[in-house]
Structures are given as structure tokens and as C-alpha cells.
Amino acid sequence: MRKIMTTIALVVTTLGYIQAQEFKLAKSTGRLEIKEVNNVDIEGYSGNEIIFTSRSGKRDADDRAKGLRAINALGLEDNTGLGLSVVDKNGVIEVQQMKRMDGPDITIKVPKGVTVSYTHTSPHGSxxxxxxxxxxxxxxxxxxxxxxxxxxxxxxxxxxxxxxxxxxxxxxxxxxxxxxxxxxxxxxxxxxxxxxxxxxxxxxxxxxxxxxxxxxxxxxxxxxxxxxxxxxxxxxxxxxxxxxxxxxxxxxxxx
Structure with missing residues (x-):
């Protein structure tokens, strides 16, 4: 019974890790520009970091891609591990997803002093x-x-x-x-x-x-x-x- 309970605990811990992957950026002022991210919730909070959390779990594994980095036709790179490109350009944080369709399910927590901009043009978003x-x-x-x-x-x-x-x-x-x-x-x-x-x-x-x-x-x-x-x-x-x-x-x- 103890072995079974330990196995269950490990499974729950692993699932919790997969479902709550995070990327943090130390930023409490400036402008956050979110472009063409299909599935996103944005929440304000009292903190000094912009926190990106994946609700859809770990990015799909591709054994053939081991040792390689994901980029797209725009030259963007997944530098978060969440299927997102996050780039700081002189105080403007640009956020874009790597895939044109589908993409990660993301929550972004934003400090009070950050301006939020969201633009989306495709028919693929929620x-x-x-x-x-x-x-x-x-x-x-x-x-x-x-x-x-x-x-x-x-x-x-x-x-x-x-x-x-x-x-x-x-x-x-x-x-x-x-x-x-x-x-x-x-x-x-x-x-x-x-x-x-x-x-x-x-x-x-x-x-x-x-x-x-x-x-x-x-x-x-x-x-x-x-x-x-x-x-x-x-x-x-x-x-x-x-x-x-x-x-x-x-x-x-x-x-």
C-alpha cells in the first residue's frame, strides 16, 4: 500500500510540474505587447515580475528536435520553453507564440505599473x-x-x-x-x-x-x-x- 501511495504522489507531483511551467521576467514597469497569442488570460497582481504560466502542460516533445532550437519564419525563438518568444526591446516586452495555429494556453501575471497591449488578427484565437x-x-x-x-x-x-x-x-x-x-x-x-x-x-x-x-x-x-x-x-x-x-x-x- 505504501508503495502504491508513493507512486500516486510521484504522479501527482509530476502532473503538477507539467501543468504549471513558468517563465519569469524581472519587470515592474514599461509596456507588455502581446501579439497573435491565441489562448491567453492576463491578470494583474502586486509583484515585480511578469510571470508566464502554461496551463496546457509541457511543450510537445520531438525527439528529432533534441539539441536544436525552435524558430519560426519571423526569426522568433522559443526562449521560454512554453512555445513563446519573449523579447525586451528598450523597455517594451514583445510576446509572440511560435505556432500560427493552436499554440500554448497561457496565463500572464502583470505588475501594476505595466501597460498591457494585446493585438490579434487571425481566426484561430479564443x-x-x-x-x-x-x-x-x-x-x-x-x-x-x-x-x-x-x-x-x-x-x-x-x-x-x-x-x-x-x-x-x-x-x-x-x-x-x-x-x-x-x-x-x-x-x-x-x-x-x-x-x-x-x-x-x-x-x-x-x-x-x-x-x-x-x-x-x-x-x-x-x-x-x-x-x-x-x-x-x-x-x-x-x-x-x-x-x-x-x-x-x-x-x-x-x-
Whole structure:
């Protein structure tokens, strides 16, 4: 029985090692540019390192590749052991995956002082999840959906075909722009937030939680709404927030 238990413990330890491979970069300021990484979660934390963790386990072994290094057509090298190229170029950390399709399943933990930029154009990616990031965020995707949790901004979020959903922090910073062309935009804010909100859609509808104290901009004693744009102040106004979907709906919910 003791031998069996020891074997099980070794298997569990080995699996834990495989599923939690890490690459760390001592960096607490600057800019993190993540390009064409298909499967990624980004989390803010109080630390002084950017930490890359593989959730998909050890990179596939290739006996024929022993003693060789992985590169791709762009001249990138897997210098992390996770299927990623991570390069520091004068304070800008460039992150790209080696494979065009599929690729590793990665979590990136980011210190508070780091600006996060994520761009993705191919149809091969999954939703990108951004959580607890307190620095500036820039996201531009074509097909990916975007999930935002407890982020503060400033932020510029754009996607063509994806949905954007989020629950923002009360400590918001100017400016905040969240735009989808074909997907919906669904955002939750604390009811106490002070914000100046512009919501627009061409072919969809705009829905706002009735518990928000909304003082709409007026003109000639009338509420100033057009067929596709609503400009309003929440709790007297404050942080500038733009929410827009051209072909779908915009939702503003209470957190």
C-alpha cells in the first residue's frame, strides 16, 4: 500500500510540474505587447515580475528536435520553453507564440505599473480574459471576444467580430473606450461610479439598468437622444466612458 501511495504522489507531483511551467521576467514597469497569442488570460497582481504560466502542460516533445532550437519564419525563438518568444526591446516586452495555429494556453501575471497591449488578427484565437489589471490596457482583435473583470483603465478596447463583456472597478481612470463592430457590448459598473457615458449603436438597441441615476443631457428642455446615440451623466458625471456597437446591442448594468 505504501508503495502504491508513493507512486500516486510521484504522479501527482509530476502532473503538477507539467501543468504549471513558468517563465519569469524581472519587470515592474514599461509596456507588455502581446501579439497573435491565441489562448491567453492576463491578470494583474502586486509583484515585480511578469510571470508566464502554461496551463496546457509541457511543450510537445520531438525527439528529432533534441539539441536544436525552435524558430519560426519571423526569426522568433522559443526562449521560454512554453512555445513563446519573449523579447525586451528598450523597455517594451514583445510576446509572440511560435505556432500560427493552436499554440500554448497561457496565463500572464502583470505588475501594476505595466501597460498591457494585446493585438490579434487571425481566426484561430479564443476569448481573451483580462482580470485585476490596474494599468493602461489596449486591445485590438478581429475575431476574439474580450472579457474584462475588475479593471480600472485607462483602456481602449476594440474588436470587429467579438463580443465585449466586463465588470469594471470603482476606481476608474480616463479615458475608457469599448467598441465592437458586430458583437454586443455588455458592461457592469458600480452604482456609485461618477461617469460621463456615451453609448451608441446603428442597428442595435441600448439598455440601461434603471437603478443608475442618469441625468441625460438636455437641449431646449428635452432629453437629448438621437436614434443611435445616448449621451448621459451618471451621478453628476466624471470618467469619460464610450460604449459602442455598430450592428449589435449595448448593455449598461449595475455591478
Amino acid at each position: 476569448e481573451v480574459n483580462i482580470k485585476d489589471v490596474e494599468g493602461e490596457i489596449e486591445i485590438s482583435t478581429v475575431h476574439n471576444g474580450i472579457n474584462l473583470t475588475n479593471v480600472t483603465g485607462p483602456m481602449t478596447i476594440n474588436t470587429v467580430h467579438g463580443n465585449i463583456e466586463g465588470s469594471l472597478s470603482a476606481n476608474l481612470k480616463n479615458p475608457i473606450s469599448i467598441v465592437s463592430v458586430h458583437g454586443h457590448v455588455d458592461l457592469a459598473l458600480p452604482t456609485t461610479v461618477k461617469a460621463s457615458v456615451k453609448m451608441s449603436t446603428v442597428y442595435g438597441e441600448i439598455f440601461v439598468d434603471p437603478e443608475f441615476k442618469v441625468d441625460a443631457t438636455t437641449a431646449g428642455g428635452l432629453n437629448k437622444y438621437s436614434s443611435d446615440t445616448v449621451t448621459a451623466k451618471i451621478n453628476g458625471g466624471g470618467v469619460d466612458i464610450t460604449l459602442s456597437s455598430t450592428h449589435n446591442n449595448v448593455y449598461l448594468r449595475k455591478k
